Amino acid sequence: MYMLVAGSREAVSQARRWATDVAFRTGLDAELASVVELLTGELVADAVLFGDGDIGVHANRLDGQFIVSVTDASNDLPGARAGRVVQRLANQWGADRNYPTGKTVWASISTDE
Known part of the structure; x- marks a missing residue:
């Protein structure tokens, strides 16, 4: 599932x-x-603070995982604070650059199916 939010503080709570x-x-x-x-809040907050433009958020449960991904138009990778918090909460996480611009940061947790 997907939602698009403006790159503003309200985006985090939404x-x-x-x-x-x-x-x-x-x-x-x-x-x-x-x-x-918590994962969603950290990823979106990082995109608001350090990203650029609107923010796309995907969330889905698939094959024993729940995955959240956040996309923005900045090429800058996640900040250190967000990385530490997400690393503690998620089973896996990463960041992928989208060319020519932007990035997607994702995190997954096991749903123990």
Whole structure:
């Protein structure tokens, strides 16, 4: 599932609520949904602070994983703080540059299916 938000402070709370709703709709329990909420908040906050333009947010449950990805128009990779927080919460995470501009930062957690 996908949502597009303006690159503003409001984007963080909007994306957190939306991703949490997606988590519940796909069957995650409250504990995992709260991890999705935190991951989404960190990734979107980093895009707001250091990114450029509108922010695309994907959230989906697939093959025993719940994956959140955030795309913005900046080529700068995630900040150190976001990287540390996401690394502690996620089973896997990474960043991919989108050419000619932009990047997608993603994180996944196991849903223990």
